[in-house]
Amino acid sequence: MATPSTFRQYKTLLVKDVRQEFRTKEMLTSMGIYALLVLIVYGAALAQTSNQLDILQMSGGLLWALIVFTSLLGLNRSFFAEKEQGCIEGILLAPLDRSVLFLAKATSNLLFLIIIEVIAVPLFWFFFLTTTTPAETFPLMVVPLIVGTIGVAGVGTLLSTITMNTRGKDVMLAVLFIPLIFPLLYACVSATTAVLVGGDTALNTFMLSLVLAAGYDIIMVLLSWVLYDFVISA
Amino acid sequence: MEYAIEARKLSKSFGGRKALSEVSFSLPEGAFLSVFGHNGAGKTTLLRILATLARPTGGSAKILGYDLKEEAENIRSHIGLISHAPMLYPDLTAEENLLLYANLYGVENPEARVKELLKAVELKTRRMDTVRGFSRGMKQRLSIARALIHNPELVFLDEPYSGLDPHAVEIFDGLIQNAREGRTFVMVSHDLAKGFALCTHALVLSRGNVVVFEEKDKLDFEAFQATYSKTVGLGVL
Numbered sequence: 001m002a003t004p005s006t007f008r009q010y011k012t013l014l015v016k017d018v019r020q021e022f023r024t025k026e027m028l029t030s031m032g033i034y035a036l037l038v039l040i041v042y043g044a045a046l047a048q049t050s051n052q053l054d055i056l057q058m059s060g061g062l063l064w065a066l067i068v069f070t071s072l073l074g075l076n077r078s079f080f081a082e083k084e085q086g087c088i089e090g091i092l093l094a095p096l097d098r099s100v101l102f103l104a105k106a107t108s109n110l111l112f113l114i115i116i117e118v119i120a121v122p123l124f125w126f127f128f129l130t131t132t133t134p135a136e137t138f139p140l141m142v143v144p145l146i147v148g149t150i151g152v153a154g155v156g157t158l159l160s161t162i163t164m165n166t167r168g169k170d171v172m173l174a175v176l177f178i179p180l181i182f183p184l185l186y187a188c189v190s191a192t193t194a195v196l197v198g199g200d201t202a203l204n205t206f207m208l209s210l211v212l213a214a215g216y217d218i219i220m221v222l223l224s225w226v227l228y229d230f231v232i233s234a
Numbered sequence: 235m236e237y238a239i240e241a242r243k244l245s246k247s248f249g250g251r252k253a254l255s256e257v258s259f260s261l262p263e264g265a266f267l268s269v270f271g272h273n274g275a276g277k278t279t280l281l282r283i284l285a286t287l288a289r290p291t292g293g294s295a296k297i298l299g300y301d302l303k304e305e306a307e308n309i310r311s312h313i314g315l316i317s318h319a320p321m322l323y324p325d326l327t328a329e330e331n332l333l334l335y336a337n338l339y340g341v342e343n344p345e346a347r348v349k350e351l352l353k354a355v356e357l358k359t360r361r362m363d364t365v366r367g368f369s370r371g372m373k374q375r376l377s378i379a380r381a382l383i384h385n386p387e388l389v390f391l392d393e394p395y396s397g398l399d400p401h402a403v404e405i406f407d408g409l410i411q412n413a414r415e416g417r418t419f420v421m422v423s424h425d426l427a428k429g430f431a432l433c434t435h436a437l438v439l440s441r442g443n444v445v446v447f448e449e450k451d452k453l454d455f456e457a458f459q460a461t462y463s464k465t466v467g468l469g470v471l
Contacts, residue, residue: 085324090335
C-alpha cells in the first residue's frame with residue numbers, strides 16, 4: 001500500500017462533501033430559504049420607516065447580518081453527515097493528518113457559503129438598493145465579502161467541530177461563533193459600507209478595514225488549523 | 235513470538251470515573267481475541283483506545299510493533315474497525331463509499347480493489363445504489379468491505395452482530411472466516427457462545443479490570459461460563 005498523499009486525501013474529502021451536498025442539497029436549500037426569509041423580515045421591518053432613512057448607510061450591516069445568520073444555519077449542518085452512522089470515526093481511523101480534514105471541510109463550507117452569497121447578495125440589492133444610488137466604488141464590495149466568508153468558514157468549521165457532540169449544539173455554536181467573529185464582522189461591515197456609500201475617506205476606511213479582516217483571517221484560520229487535531233480528538 | 239498487541243497497564247478515566255484500570259495483556263499475531271464483559275465494563279473503551287480513537291490516561295501499548303501514543307498514524311494504516319455503526323455515508327453509493335476510503339488509505343488501483351471487495355461481499359449488483367436504501371445486513375457487509383479496503387493486519391470488531399438477522403449473521407460469519415487468514419482479530423461481544431466459538435483467546439473485563447485473559451485451548455466452555463457468570467455477576471446464557 002502506497003503512502004497516501006495529503007493532497008489526494010484533501011481532494012477526496014472535498015469531493016465527498018461537494019458530491020453529497022449536490023446530491024441532497026440539504027445545506028444549500030436550508031441556507032437559501034433562510035436567506036430569503038431574512039430578506040422578507042428586513043422588508044417588513046423597514047416598510048414603515050420614513051423616506052429620510054438612508055438605507056445605503058445601513059446596507060453593509062444588514063447584508064452582513066444576513067450572511068452571519070445564514071452561515072450559522074449551514075455550519076450547524078456541516079458535520080451532520082459525519083455524525084450519521086459514525087462516519088467521523090471511519091475518517092479518523094484513516095492515516096490522515098487531522099488538519100487535512102479541517103482544510104477540506106472549511107473549503108466545502110466556504111464553497112457553499114459563496115454559492116448562497118451569489119444568490120442572496122443580488123436579491124438583497126434588488127429588494128433594498130434599487131431605489132438608491134450606491135457609490136461608483138460598489139463593485140469593490142466583493143472583496144470584503146470574500147475575505148469575510150473565508151474567516152466565517154474557517155472559524156465556523158472549528159467551532160462546529162467543537163459543538164458537534166454537545167447538547168444544544170445549535171445554541172452553543174451561536175454563543176461561541178458570534179463573539180469570536182465580532183472583529184471580522186465589524187471590519188467587513190465597515191469595508192462594505194464604505195464602498196457602497198463612497199465619499200472622500202471611503203477608500204481609506206475600506207483599506208484599513210480590509211487589512212484588519214485579512215489579518216483576522218490569517219491568524220484565526222491558522223489557529224483553527226493548528227488546534228484542529230486537539231479539538232477533533234477530544 | 236511476535237505480538238500484534240502488547241498492552242501494559244492501560245488506564246482510562248472519564249472525569250473521576252475509571253473506565254479501564256491497568257489493563258495488561260499480549261496477543262500473538264494471527265490470534266482471535268474475544269472480549270467479554272457487562273455493560274460499562276470497559277470493553278468498547280479498550281477497543282477504542284487500541285484502535286487509536288481514544289487516548290489512554292495511563293499505561294502504554296504497542297500495536298503491530300508501533301507505539302500507541304507516538305505512532306498512531308502508522309497504526310491506522312494497518313488496522314480496520316467494524317462496529318455496529320457502519321461508518322458509511324448514506325447519500326453516497328456503495329462504490330463511492332469504498333472509493334472514498336480507498337483514496338484516504340492510499341490504496342493502489344482503488345477501482346480494482348473496490349470491485350474485488352464488492353464482489354466478495356455480494357454487493358456488486360448494488361454498487362451504484364446509495365447506502366441509505368440498504369438493509370442493516372447489507373450495510374454491515376459493505377462495512378466489512380470498508381474495513382478491509384486497505385488489507386489491514388489487525389481488525390477490531392465492536393459488537394458487529396447487533397441488529398443483524400440470522401441470515402445476515404450467516405453471511406457475516408462467512409466473510410469473517412474468509413478474512414481470518416493472516417490477520418489478527420479483536421472482537422467485543424455480549425454473545426458468550428459466539429465469541430467463544432470464534433476466538434483463540436478470551437478476555438473478560440469487569441469494572442475496567444481484567445478478570446480472565448487466557449488461550450481458549452486452556453479453558454473449557456462450561457468452566458469459562460461459570461467464571462464469567464460469577465465474576466461479571468450476570469447470568470449470561
